[in-house]
Amino acid sequence: MSDLKAAQLKSDLKAFAAERGADGVGIVSVAAFEAKVPNLQKPSSTGLGYHSIVAFYRHVLTGAFVTRHVPLQSHNGHLTMDDIERLQMELIDWLERRGHLGVAPPPEAAFLDLDPRKPMGTLDLKWVCEEAGIGTVGLNLNFLSPKYASRVYIGCIMTDAEMEPDAPMERDLCPGVSCGRCGVVCPPDAIPRDVALGASLREYRTLNKRQCSLGAERIGIRSIHLNIESVLNSGNPFDADAVLESPYMRDWWQSVNSKVGAFAACFECLYVCPVGDDYKPMYKAPERVGDLPRPGVKHDKQDGRHRINWLGPPAERVKIFNRDSELGKALEK
Amino acid sequence: MPALTKDDIRAQAQACGFDLIGFASTERLDARLPAEDRPGTISTTLKTLLVLGKHIANGVSGALDRRQKQFACGQLAQVMETAGRELGYWLERNGAMAATLPALFVDFTRELSAAGNTPAGQGSRLLRAAAVESGLGTWGLNNAVLTPQYGPRVYFGGLLTNLALEHDSPLAEELCLGLEACGRCAAICPEKAIPLRAAAGADLAAVRGLDAAACLKSAHPFGPDAFVDHFRATFAARGREQQQLIDSASTRELWQGLAVLRQGAFTGCMECLQVCPVGEDATAVQASPHRRDDFPTGVTFRRAPGSIAVEPVGPQWRRHA
Numbered sequence: 001m002s003d004l005k006a007a008q009l010k011s012d013l014k015a016f017a018a019e020r021g022a023d024g025v026g027i028v029s030v031a032a033f034e035a036k037v038p039n040l041q042k043p044s045s046t047g048l049g050y051h052s053i054v055a056f057y058r059h060v061l062t063g064a065f066v067t068r069h070v071p072l073q074s075h076n077g078h079l080t081m082d083d084i085e086r087l088q089m090e091l092i093d094w095l096e097r098r099g100h101l102g103v104a105p106p107p108e109a110a111f112l113d114l115d116p117r118k119p120m121g122t123l124d125l126k127w128v129c130e131e132a133g134i135g136t137v138g139l140n141l142n143f144l145s146p147k148y149a150s151r152v153y154i155g156c157i158m159t160d161a162e163m164e165p166d167a168p169m170e171r172d173l174c175p176g177v178s179c180g181r182c183g184v185v186c187p188p189d190a191i192p193r194d195v196a197l198g199a200s201l202r203e204y205r206t207l208n209k210r211q212c213s214l215g216a217e218r219i220g221i222r223s224i225h226l227n228i229e230s231v232l233n234s235g236n237p238f239d240a241d242a243v244l245e246s247p248y249m250r251d252w253w254q255s256v257n258s259k260v261g262a263f264a265a266c267f268e269c270l271y272v273c274p275v276g277d278d279y280k281p282m283y284k285a286p287e288r289v290g291d292l293p294r295p296g297v298k299h300d301k302q303d304g305r306h307r308i309n310w311l312g313p314p315a316e317r318v319k320i321f322n323r324d325s326e327l328g329k330a331l332e333k
Numbered sequence: 334m335p336a337l338t339k340d341d342i343r344a345q346a347q348a349c350g351f352d353l354i355g356f357a358s359t360e361r362l363d364a365r366l367p368a369e370d371r372p373g374t375i376s377t378t379l380k381t382l383l384v385l386g387k388h389i390a391n392g393v394s395g396a397l398d399r400r401q402k403q404f405a406c407g408q409l410a411q412v413m414e415t416a417g418r419e420l421g422y423w424l425e426r427n428g429a430m431a432a433t434l435p436a437l438f439v440d441f442t443r444e445l446s447a448a449g450n451t452p453a454g455q456g457s458r459l460l461r462a463a464a465v466e467s468g469l470g471t472w473g474l475n476n477a478v479l480t481p482q483y484g485p486r487v488y489f490g491g492l493l494t495n496l497a498l499e500h501d502s503p504l505a506e507e508l509c510l511g512l513e514a515c516g517r518c519a520a521i522c523p524e525k526a527i528p529l530r531a532a533a534g535a536d537l538a539a540v541r542g543l544d545a546a547a548c549l550k551s552a553h554p555f556g557p558d559a560f561v562d563h564f565r566a567t568f569a570a571r572g573r574e575q576q577q578l579i580d581s582a583s584t585r586e587l588w589q590g591l592a593v594l595r596q597g598a599f600t601g602c603m604e605c606l607q608v609c610p611v612g613e614d615a616t617a618v619q620a621s622p623h624r625r626d627d628f629p630t631g632v633t634f635r636r637a638p639g640s641i642a643v644e645p646v647g648p649q650w651r652r653h654a
Contacts, residue, residue: 021422061421063432063493066378075435079418240568244561250441253557257591257598260438281430285378320442 001162009098010163013054016094020087021058023152024145026132028053029165030158033131040119043158047103050158052165054091055125055132057155058083059148062278065271066285070320077153077264081107084155091157100161107155108263112221125154132156133166138174140182140191140269141207146173149276150269173275176201180297180308182269187313187321188214191269197306215266215321219248219255223324230328239331246330248323266321268313290314334428339498345423346385349416353386353480353487355467358500362459362466369443370459372493379432379493381500384463385420387413387490388483391614394607395621397650399554400594406454406488407597410437413490414596421492434491436460437599439557447599448545451552452477452526454600456489464489467501473509475518475527475605476543481508484612485605508611511537516632516643518605523551523647527605530642551602555583555590563587604648623649 001009010027017025030043030050037043043050064076084107092102105122114120126143130136135145142150176195177183183191190211195204213222231243243249255261271291273279282288293311300307312318339356346354359372359380368374372382393405414433421431436456439447449458452475456464461478464470470480470487477485481504512519512531519527526547531540549558567578578584590598607618608627618624626649633644 061418061430061432062425063376063379063421063430063495066430066495067376067432067493069375071438071440072375072432072435075438076418076433079414079433082415083418241565244565244568247441247445249561250439250447250557253560253591254439254441257557257595258438260435285376287376287378 006161006163009161013091013094013163017054017056017087017091020090021083022056022087023058023147024134025054025056026129026134026166027163028055028128028131032165033128036131037124037127039124041121041124042119043123045119046105046122047158049101050103050160051162053123053128053132053156053158055129055134055154055156056087057129057134057143057145057152058087059145059152059278062148062151062282065151065267065278065282066287068287070265070267070317071260073267074260074265075258078259080153081264084153088155088157092159095157095159095161100159102157102159104155104157107153123156125156128156129154131168133168136169136172136174137205138172138182138273139176139180139201139205140186141205142269144173144273144275146275147277149173149273149279151273151276151278172201174201174205176205177306177308179274180299181272181274181292183308184297184311185268185272185292185313186212186215186310187266187268187318188212189310189312190215193310194305194307197301197304199306214324215268217263218265218321218323219251219261220263224252226324227327230325231331234328234331236331242330242333243327246326248326248330268317337424337427337429337496342383342424342498346383346420349420349423350387350412351385351416351420352388352482353384353469355384355386355464355469356498356501357382357384357463357467359493361500362463365466366459366462370457370462372459372463375434376432376493379430379495381494381496381498382434382463383420383492383494384460384467384469385413385417385490385492386464386469386480386483386487387416388614389486389488389603389606391617393603394618394624397623399601400589402603403590403594403597403600406600406603407594409488410454410596410600413488417490417492424492424494424496430495432493434460434493436488436490437596441557446546446549446558447553447556448549448558450599451545451548452543453552453603453606454488454596455485456491460489460491463491466503468504471504471506471508472537472541473518473609473611474512474516474537474541475522476541477606479508479609479611481611482613484508484609484615486607486609486612486614486618507537509537509541510610512540512643513634513641515610516634517608517610517628519643520632520646521604521608521627521648522548522645523602523604523651524548525645529645530640533636533639533641548602551604553599554601555586556598556601559583560587560591
């Protein structure tokens with residue numbers, strides 16, 4: 001394909017993606033990205049014969065974040081994720097009509113054998129999106145977009161079409177611990193709060209994913225393991241009625257049926273992130289008052305460390321997180 | 334950016350595939366609903382609730398198998414979620430804020446069962462109340478919402494938005510004929526969940542109701558409550574009986590409802606919807622051969638001084654079983 005044709009294809013593809021709902025679209029070179037990925041979630045462990053990755057994002061309806069209803073937010077998040085999958089299929093179809101191949105890495109599915117010698121999934125989409133120049137990865141390993149911060153969901157497709165890659169952004173959107181709001185409110189305290197003084201965001205951004213899952217996937221697979229363990233380790237006699245009548249059981253049914261609660265179930269770090277054009281109208285809403293409890297972020301810079309405090313979410317929301325032992329507790333009643 | 338009008342939004346809702354759209358004020362709903370259903374507990378920024386209706390395809394009335402019906406209505410619920418999302422994005426492209434309201438979600442940390450989602454998956458209590466408040470329909474004897482166009486054969490979804498739009502007014506006249514003049518839904522209900530008896534001449538408002546726990550058994554035959562009940566019975570059983578329960582059709586149906594039918598798990602029985610004579614579609618719906626067997630000699634009433642009762646007959650599939 002000539003450079004001119006490749007440039008036209010890229011331009012047309014981006015226009016199509018935007019018309020179909022993508023809020024940002026960027027192109028990644030498979031070869032260049034392959035060389036940068038430090039773990040096994042590489043393009044080459046995902047598929048062969050592809051030259052470019054088309055990365056994109058779409059925001060969750062902003063109105064969802066001016067509500068107090070976490071399941072409603074989760075429901076809206078899943079609808080956006082469904083839309084990401086629709087966009088993947090439409091982009092592949094668009095490329096195939098022009099003689100190219102495309103494949104959609106699953107945005108949500110992981111490799112659940114959790115074997116560190118193997119990839120944990122196909123592509124790690126947040127890094128793909130950062131490489132595509134449509135945003136950057138923040139302190140908590142969430143992808144941040146310029147318009148909507150991390151109040152977005154992301155997707156990508158791999159294609160054999162060769163297109164000029166976009167350049168990654170030159171500056172991080174996330175201010176790191178100098179902001180620190182996400183770390184202060186994170187219910188399971190999964191976000192870095194103690195880093196080397198003067199270090200750059202890229203040196204310390206990380207996430208305790210197991211902890212995060214207690215909030216974000218609080219009726220998900222780890223929570224199920226922990227609840228079963230809580231029953232097995234309970235010193236009380238097993239009482240099937242007590243376990244089955246726990247609200248957790250019906251919620252488990254619903255989380256499998258609708259995904260609400262299984263993924264995308266905690267939004268505390270999204271509420272307080274000040275990045276994005278949507279933040280200003282959002283934080284002024286009464287529903288968002290008090291997301292960052294008093295006294296707010298406290299910085300402690302001494303001994304070569306930059307530490308921030310932990311407060312957790314507002315008191316009225318504490319009880320909805322961490323449902324890891326409800327079934328065991330049901331036996332105590 | 335020019336302000337959106339109600340006509341703009343109606344036109345876009347129709348383009349997204351909705352048959353009905355109503356505009357309800359969340360403040361007015363807050364004043365009328367019990368605390369647990371008030372939209373003000375969700376948001377005070379989003380002051381208008383767009384109530385979106387889509388009718389059950391008339392052809393579903395010809396289906397014999399429960400799973401066929403559940404699949405069709407589950408698909409309808411899914412299509413409505415997608416269409417609601419598209420309308421929400423359109424509103425946001427035009428400068429508004431929007432959030433889709435889950436129609437079938439049950440907050441089990443606040444409710445002990447999914448009974449609030451009865452009858453028949455039409456939508457949450459909030460959405461049904463908003464449909465009435467915005468003049469899309471009126472309450473039926475069975476607590477379903479009856480619309481002039483589709484009777485109760487319509488599902489409701491919702492979008493909350495910060496747009497300040499004038500709310501629509503409720504309909505002036507009841508659409509439901511009531512127990513005394515019709516009674517078909519009560520007579521056919523397989524769970525006898527709809528009022529079967531009333532004081533002679535009583536107003537519809539004084540009679541209507543639903544035994545939601547009873548309705549649930551048919552409306553969500555393999556939903557979350559059935560899931561708990563089935564496994565409670567399984568754990569309580571012993572020996573051969575326990576083995577039979579584990580290896581039963583119910584165990585398999587529970588899995589299928591959960592993973593395959595999905596939204597359809599909430600859209601089981603729809604007998605009361607299909608026999609309702611209200612709606613422009615009623616003639617087409619009643620034309621199906623087996624629907625003509627619903628009441629071959631009409632509804633039987635038993636009258637006593639000061640009261641009237643409907644003879645329950647159950648659905649024809651159960652009569653012939």
